Amino acid sequence: MREETLKSLFPAMVERRRYLHRHPELSFKEQKTGAYIADELKKLGIDAAVGIGGNGVVGTIRGHLPGKTVALRADMDALPIQDEKTCEYASLVPGVMHACGHDGHTAVLLGVAEYFSTRRETLQGEIRLIFQPAEEVCPGGALSMIEAGALDGVDVIYGVHLWTPIPVGAAASRPGPMMASTDEFFIELSGRGGHGGMPHAAVDSVVAGAALVLQLQSVVSRSVNPLDPAVVTIGSIHGGTAQNVIADTCRLAGTVRCFKEETRRIIRERIEQLTEGTAQAYGAGATVEYMTGYPSLVNHPEEYERFREVAERETGLSSEHSPQIMPAEDFAYYLQRVPGCFMLVGAGNPEKNAMYPHHHPKFDIDEKAMLHAASLLIAMAEAYQESSI
Numbered sequence: 233m234r235e236e237t238l239k240s241l242f243p244a245m246v247e248r249r250r251y252l253h254r255h256p257e258l259s260f261k262e263q264k265t266g267a268y269i270a271d272e273l274k275k276l277g278i279d280a281a282v283g284i285g286g287n288g289v290v291g292t293i294r295g296h297l298p299g300k301t302v303a304l305r306a307d308m309d310a311l312p313i314q315d316e317k318t319c320e321y322a323s324l325v326p327g328v329m330h331a332c333g334h335d336g337h338t339a340v341l342l343g344v345a346e347y348f349s350t351r352r353e354t355l356q357g358e359i360r361l362i363f364q365p366a367e368e369v370c371p372g373g374a375l376s377m378i379e380a381g382a383l384d385g386v387d388v389i390y391g392v393h394l395w396t397p398i399p400v401g402a403a404a405s406r407p408g409p410m411m412a413s414t415d416e417f418f419i420e421l422s423g424r425g426g427h428g429g430m431p432h433a434a435v436d437s438v439v440a441g442a443a444l445v446l447q448l449q450s451v452v453s454r455s456v457n458p459l460d461p462a463v464v465t466i467g468s469i470h471g472g473t474a475q476n477v478i479a480d481t482c483r484l485a486g487t488v489r490c491f492k493e494e495t496r497r498i499i500r501e502r503i504e505q506l507t508e509g510t511a512q513a514y515g516a517g518a519t520v521e522y523m524t525g526y527p528s529l530v531n532h533p534e535e536y537e538r539f540r541e542v543a544e545r546e547t548g549l550s551s552e553h554s555p556q557i558m559p560a561e562d563f564a565y566y567l568q569r570v571p572g573c574f575m576l577v578g579a580g581n582p583e584k585n586a587m588y589p590h591h592h593p594k595f596d597i598d599e600k601a602m603l604h605a606a607s608l609l610i611a612m613a614e615a616y617q618e619s620s621i
Contacts, residue, residue: 278293303389396579
């Protein structure tokens with residue numbers, strides 16, 4: 233019955249996803265997206281609170297039978313990337329596109345909303361629909377939604393990510409730490425500018441910056457336990473204005489990914505120590521701005537086991553044990569407050585050009601994955617309610 237109903241709702245999911253893909257909005261700017269979601273929920277007769285934690289929307293479906301409160305979450309922001317696809321639903325906004333599947337997540341949750349909205353008489357407890365802004369940019373939208381009360385009274389929470397590295401027809405998760413924490417750092421090295429032909433009369437900030445980039449590569453290899461996954465990446469280095477001018481400043485920016493808080497602390501300390509020492513060795517000054525971002529996403533073992541039981545039995549998806557992965561997710565904040573599970577749903581299919589990595593300008597999904605994601609979320613919610621009777 234569930235699968236037949238979802239198949240009838242699938243065309244609307246596709247239509248909504250393609251509308252959102254054509255009209256993306258960046259993090260913290262999702263006003264029109266939020267209004268669109270609220271309007272769709274209103275059409276379904278679902279109470280919707282708007283402007284939650286910024287541009288977030290929270291829909292509430294109350295069943296006629298007693299039960300727990302299950303929260304389901306979708307993120308809805310896009311990325312500052314130019315869409316290079318050639319299809320009828322390509323982004324109409326220059327320099328902005330849904331390159332991570334959040335349009336699909338939103339369409340999936342609206343489909344789930346439509347499913348449960350017609351089942352109030354047999355629905356146990358409450359379904360809380362959380363449409364979250366700003367997942368892509370720290371500090372993210374999850375914390376502000378939590379502070380605004382989106383999790384008040386919630387007993388469990390589930391979320392999905394349409395994931396092109398996994399083929400359509402499969403889903404993956406794991407108990408404990410699954411996705412990495414993420415921090416950002418910005419370093420400015422200050423030297424003394426001068427003529428390119430007279431380096432002895434200057435302090436070359438670019439040379440100091442280049443040396444620091446190499447020094448920072450030793451943090452993981454020499455300061456972190458080899459059995460603890462971690463990454464330190466320098467994503468940008470900027471210094472100088474001309475080929476014959478010694479730059480007085482050089483700026484570096486990077487990211488840190490790991491799974492343990494102790495590893496996180498060690499890496500920060502080593503970055504600050506190496507920056508100070510390297511700058512001093514070259515006669516330069518240095519400042520470090522270190523921004524602590526999302527914590528590691530940690531699934532609750534009991535809810536992971538529910539995923540393993542439900543995925544194949546209720547949805548026909550093959551359930552896989554996910555490796556730990558270095559991308560980060562602010563769904564981690566929800567899991568720090570209430571039990572839950574975050575699940576990756578296969579969306580990759582080369583036959584439909586759905587083989588590009590996330591955040592790629594040609595990123596796309598096999599839209600059939602939305603049907604699988606909706607089925608999984610519904611099955612998880614129903615299984616939880618049945619187990620809590």
